[in-house]
Amino acid sequence: MQLARVDSLKPGQVLGRSLYNERREIELPVGSRLDRDMIDLLNRRRYTYVYVWETENGDFVTPQDLIGDSIRSANSKSFAQALEDLRSNEALSKFDPENIINELKQSMNLHNLLPYTRFEQAAGDILEQVLRRDVRLYSSLPVRNKATADIDHALDVAVLSVLLGRSLNLPEEQLKTIALAALLHDAGIWVLTAATQNGSEELSRDLIEEHPTLSMLLIRQARPDNRAEQTIVHQHHECLDGSGFPEGLSGDDTPLDHEADPARYAIYPLSMIVAITNKYDAFVSGRSGGKLHTPEQALAKLVKDSGVHWNTHVVRELVKIVQLYPMGAHINIKKCSNPQFMGCGGIVIANSPLDPKKPTVILTHDHRGGAIQPKRVVLAREEVVELELVL
Numbered sequence: 001m002q003l004a005r006v007d008s009l010k011p012g013q014v015l016g017r018s019l020y021n022e023r024r025e026i027e028l029p030v031g032s033r034l035d036r037d038m039i040d041l042l043n044r045r046r047y048t049y050v051y052v053w054e055t056e057n058g059d060f061v062t063p064q065d066l067i068g069d070s071i072r073s074a075n076s077k078s079f080a081q082a083l084e085d086l087r088s089n090e091a092l093s094k095f096d097p098e099n100i101i102n103e104l105k106q107s108m109n110l111h112n113l114l115p116y117t118r119f120e121q122a123a124g125d126i127l128e129q130v131l132r133r134d135v136r137l138y139s140s141l142p143v144r145n146k147a148t149a150d151i152d153h154a155l156d157v158a159v160l161s162v163l164l165g166r167s168l169n170l171p172e173e174q175l176k177t178i179a180l181a182a183l184l185h186d187a188g189i190w191v192l193t194a195a196t197q198n199g200s201e202e203l204s205r206d207l208i209e210e211h212p213t214l215s216m217l218l219i220r221q222a223r224p225d226n227r228a229e230q231t232i233v234h235q236h237h238e239c240l241d242g243s244g245f246p247e248g249l250s251g252d253d254t255p256l257d258h259e260a261d262p263a264r265y266a267i268y269p270l271s272m273i274v275a276i277t278n279k280y281d282a283f284v285s286g287r288s289g290g291k292l293h294t295p296e297q298a299l300a301k302l303v304k305d306s307g308v309h310w311n312t313h314v315v316r317e318l319v320k321i322v323q324l325y326p327m328g329a330h331i332n333i334k335k336c337s338n339p340q341f342m343g344c345g346g347i348v349i350a351n352s353p354l355d356p357k358k359p360t361v362i363l364t365h366d367h368r369g370g371a372i373q374p375k376r377v378v379l380a381r382e383e384v385v386e387l388e389l390v391l
């Protein structure tokens with residue numbers, strides 16, 4: 001990998017590091033093969049240098065596009081607008097956060113707080129991309145900054161929930177329901193934050209525990225008949241042992257069936273899907289207690305609490321689809337049967353579903369941390385491999 005001046009870039013060169021825009025969205029992912037338009041974009045963005053791969057050796061494999069990134073850029077703008085509209089909503093600013101729930105229950109003065117059709121469109125986009133591109137594995141790390149954390153969280157939970165639901169063989173209709181509910185599961189938080197003087201005050205514990213109810217009421221207001229979405233958002237913090245909130249419901253640790261009527265269950269099985277993906281995302285993004293967890297650490301915590309908090313069958317399926325070393329992630333090789341690779345660092349470019357602990361990587365650094373000629377290494381060919389994910 002080398003640092004190249006943008007004014008000397010040529011079409012065909014390959015980006016060595018992902019580039020982000022001011023909202024921390026990936027603008028061009030690592031592995032992008034530059035064309036004229038991309039080089040023009042880099043000039044307009046006033047980059048001076050970018051990292052590019054040496055490609056003469058011809059063995060570079062372009063990582064496939066991360067589904068999370070393409071969906072994020074397509075939808076984050078309209079989401080940002082929706083949040084901005086909430087912040088400047090005059091009717092909302094007249095209410096104490098404590099009174100918003102009552103107001104919504106009675107449907108008196110607060111109307112059309114969410115641009116619901118926009119979220120329906122986004123849910124449709126996510127489902128369409130997952131199905132059309134036949135994505136089966138979740139190979140993504142959260143890309144967050146403070147300003148866009150809520151949007152990114154909603155999108156990531158939606159993408160992961162759809163992948164998980166698909167892996168559990170749920171029908172397409174239910175996948176759409178899950179996508180929409182996952183996008184809106186924390187809508188109650190958005191409204192409460194907007195109502196507390198543009199988020200300058202910390203929300204009290206009691207108010208936070210009301211946010212699933214508020215999310216449910218927001219959906220009910222827009223679509224009174226969407227019982228499944230309402231139930232999922234209302235129950236996304238419930239746990240099987242009754243320790244969750246807002247209702248403290250208890251549920252059974254049974255395999256999912258395809259029954260569509262939420263009223264048949266104490267805790268609706270589709271709620272458990274979003275509850276678990278929400279928790280996974282909170283772990284890997286540091287949203288839960290501030291500590292960043294690797295995918296491996298996050299999965300270990302969910303497995304530990306499965307059967308107690310979480311549905312065992314759903315967690316087991318999540319373990320199958322979440323990749324321990326997501327594409328684009330930086331890794332160090334701690335142990336390897338080939339001594340030549342010991343201690344080297346690089347970037348993951350492909351995952352092997354059969355051997356998730358042995359991805360294909362491009363080595364960029366030697367064991368002393370010095371830059372080397374990028375080298376593609378298929379770790380699945382090595383007998384012993386132990387990697388460390390660099391967060």
Ligand SMILES: [Fe+2]
Pocket residue numbers: 185186211236237
């Ligand atoms: Fe939540």
Ligand SMILES: [Fe+2]
Pocket residue numbers: 153185186278
């Ligand atoms: Fe959440």
